[in-house]
Amino acid sequence: MGLIRSMRCPKCGEESSAKTTFRCASCSAILEVNVDLGHLKRSDLFNLRKSSDMTIWRWFDFFPVERRSSIVSLGEGYTPLVRSKRLAERLNIPGLYLKNDTVLPTGSLKDRSNGVGISRGKELGFETAAVISTGNAAASVAAYAAAAGLKSVVMVPAGTSPAKILQARAYGAVVVVVEGSFDTDVTKLYQAAVREFGWYDCLSSNPYRDEGKKSYAYELFDQLDEHVPNWIIHPTAGGTGLYAMWKGFQEFSSLGWAHRMPKLVAAQSAAAAPIVAAFEKGLADVEPVEARPTIAESIQVGNPVSLGWRALEALRFSKGTAVALTDEEILEAQLLVGTLAGIFAEPAGAISVAAARRLREADAFQRNDIVVCNITGHGLKQPSAVRISDEELRPIPPTLAALTSRVERGFDQAKP
Ligand SMILES: Cc1ncc(COP(=O)(O)O)c(C=O)c1O
Ligand SMILES: [Zn+2]
Secondary structure: OOOEEEEEOOOOOOEEOOOOOOEOOOOOOEOEEEEOOOOOOOOHHHHHHHOOOOOHHHHHHHOOOOOHHHOOOOOOOOOOEEOOHHHHHHHOOOOEEEEEHHHOOOOEOHHHHHHHHHHHHHHOOOOEEEEEOOOHHHHHHHHHHHHHOOEEEEEEEOOOOHHHHHHHHHOOOEEEEEOOOHHHHHHHHHHHHHHHHOOEEOOOOOHHHHOOOHHHHHHHHHHOOOOOOOEEEEEOOOOHHHHHHHHHHHHHHHOOOOOOOOEEEEEEEOOOOHHHHHHHHOOOOOOOOOOOOOOOHHHOOOOOOOOHHHHHHHHHHOOOEEEEEOHHHHHHHHHHHHHHHOOOEOHHHHHHHHHHHHHHHOOOOOOOOOEEEEEOEEHHHOHHHOOOOHHHHOOOOOOHHHHHHHHHHHHHHOOO
16 A cells, blocks of 8 residues: 655645645645655565566555555556667767657656556546646646546647647547746636636646656666666656656665665756756756747746756756757757667657767766666657658659669668
8 A cells, every 4th residue: 555644845844634735834835745665675676576567556655646446557657678779889878778758658758647646636536637738748637537537627828739739639638728828827827727626736736746757766777677777867847757766766775775876867958948057057946947949849848846946956966967958959869769769759758868969978978887868758749840851752753763763862861
């Protein structure tokens, strides 16, 4: 049984026994779940590693869900940890691994969060799950709500392209387009609606949901045969992944299962890099920035208000770093991951490889370092990012000569 000891404020330390209040009554910081691991022993690792459960739920005891019967699962977790010889050689990083989260049920890492978040929401008796998002989070909340038998409402700002919200609609979400800006108008209305209608908030202001990405830590440790990677590079927006991986490895460490911590790296688009900026300035908290348009649309977040400061702590405690990448670097990484590793990632999902490349060029890695790049979203989420020329789309006459010249040119064009 998962044991939730309490909710605790990470800023002022106040404990709370309320289950559906997500903010500290004293200082209004987002609370964190205190999961009781006291019953786990050194020897339990052996049995857990032998389990045939190939989802995040192998690590049920670590998640804030009280009863196994509450679990709503679409098979999330245990995504392939891929060794790509060709990409490793090209980047000159012998210990490179790709954690391929493009194959998660709705095509992005958000399923790690919502698998846990929606299971807990159902357990607490909520009837409607809500989120504001233009992409991956919306689809994921909608899918898990569908599986749980909850209704879902997705709010997006006016101007969001319909393609972005179609996946959520396909899972049955009510999609509401709201006039005004994302950071002020849409967010204010969302918060008022959550209070008014008692909806289950599925943003990173939900501490249960934020625990889901701890699964990265457990899985990587297991897949690497009880080794902790030297580096984990994560495409970063709200900072949930960095915060959660740090917490997950700390839990394994406190149980005596893991014997060191990984260096964590935030990979952000230069057009929306508040965590990189705060890290470089040595700030304790993130200063919001105006996010500019970027090819890495899924991580275009200017104000990681809930967990930005926790992500910064994780970067510093881990002796990691933060890297801002240009759109050109991000697109090159997407191309390399596709053509050398055989993984089709959306640009935001491949940005970790762009950061690995940059760090390699700066000689940051030791020769034997295990370097894991999280690949966090499927390329089909944003097909327009793939470059294809008019010439390639133009039909050829059905002759062998035309085919020969087309293919010869094509091999040239497709070279990474
Ligand atoms: C594809 C993709 N990668 C990474 C992230 C990063 O999220 P976080 O920093 O909250 O882990 C997101 C979501 O915002 C995403 O959609
Ligand atoms: Zn507090």
